[in-house]
Amino acid sequence: MRREDADGTIGMTDFDGATIRRLRLLAGVTQEELARKIGVSFATVNRWENGHRRPSPAARRLLRAFFDKHVPEHAQRPDQTHPENSVRVLIVDDDPLVRGTLRRVLTSHSPHYEVETADDGYEAGVKTGTFRPHIVVLDLFLPRLDGIRVCRFLKESPETRDVKVVAVTGYGTEDTLRQIRKAGADAVLLKPLDMVEFLREIEALSPPGRHFRAVDESRKTAQPPATLQADRALVKA
Structure with a gap:
């Protein structure tokens, strides 16, 4: 079962820039294509991935819907922790x-x-x-x-x-x-x-x-x- 955010959106309190970038790459789309698919500007997606801005609750819902459709569930899990010297x-x-x-x-x-x-x-x-x-x-x-x-x-x-x-x-x-x-x-x-x-x-x-x-x-x-x-x-x- 997916975790819900405090504001009621599903599973996206951890939707930071690195997570958005990782899932976008798994979906096989560019920043421009992702922006077009969910109805935001390229600059907005770029700011999300660079950590300069976090998605709003509405944007998180759009991102979740897009990634659920285009990225297998097992691949959406966060990366394992790698030893620093590996x-x-x-x-x-x-x-x-x-x-x-x-x-x-x-x-x-x-x-x-x-x-x-x-x-x-x-x-x-x-x-x-x-x-x-x-x-x-x-x-x-x-x-x-x-x-x-x-x-x-x-x-x-x-x-x-x-x-x-x-x-x-x-x-x-x-x-x-x-x-x-x-x-x-x-x-x-x-x-x-x-x-x-x-x-x-x-x-x-x-x-x-x-x-x-x-x-x-x-x-x-x-x-x-x-x-x-x-x-x-x-x-x-």
């Missing part, structure tokens, strides 16, 4: 073996990595809004998903342009690599993945002050540990 990584790949392997490699090398996975574009979009990853590991050639276009969208959107993108592809042609770099990817890894290289890239792209030395400098010329060799074989399979 690094949030979203892995987008349609292969469950790859998703499981990369999750295991990250979480086994540092408890500070929080990992979520997605197997298609819709789930990736929802989790980008709810999980708010620091890094997205993105397979560029998934069924029904143009990874290069997704990468470009992440880098051009004001809400996600600071997200680091590690592009993964099995097509290392010069033209493909040029397209990936043009789309704004921060790193490109070729399949079959090398787990030591993968960890180094994640480490390098982690937010300042959250580097956990998952791969020691001494390993640059040494053989990877047995666990990494096993995981590498899984990804190659």
Whole structure:
């Protein structure tokens, strides 16, 4: 059952700027589109999201009706509390073996990595809004998903342009690599993945002050540990 505000409107005492922005992204609309849908000005939506003004009771009712229609109920729940020193990584790949392997490699090398996975574009979009990853590991050639276009969208959107993108592809042609770099990817890894290289890239792209030395400098010329060799074989399979 939804909580009611003191003024009788439903469930929106916590309708602050961050919540409005998160739900708007999940609904897949711009500030201009949201403003048009609920009958307010773009400037009003912008002020809400920037924390300069809070919605009136009437506006809260309009927002609630819009988000109830366009955002699944489970996705409307507030973000979980993340440890301050965590690094949030979203892995987008349609292969469950790859998703499981990369999750295991990250979480086994540092408890500070929080990992979520997605197997298609819709789930990736929802989790980008709810999980708010620091890094997205993105397979560029998934069924029904143009990874290069997704990468470009992440880098051009004001809400996600600071997200680091590690592009993964099995097509290392010069033209493909040029397209990936043009789309704004921060790193490109070729399949079959090398787990030591993968960890180094994640480490390098982690937010300042959250580097956990998952791969020691001494390993640059040494053989990877047995666990990494096993995981590498899984990804190659």
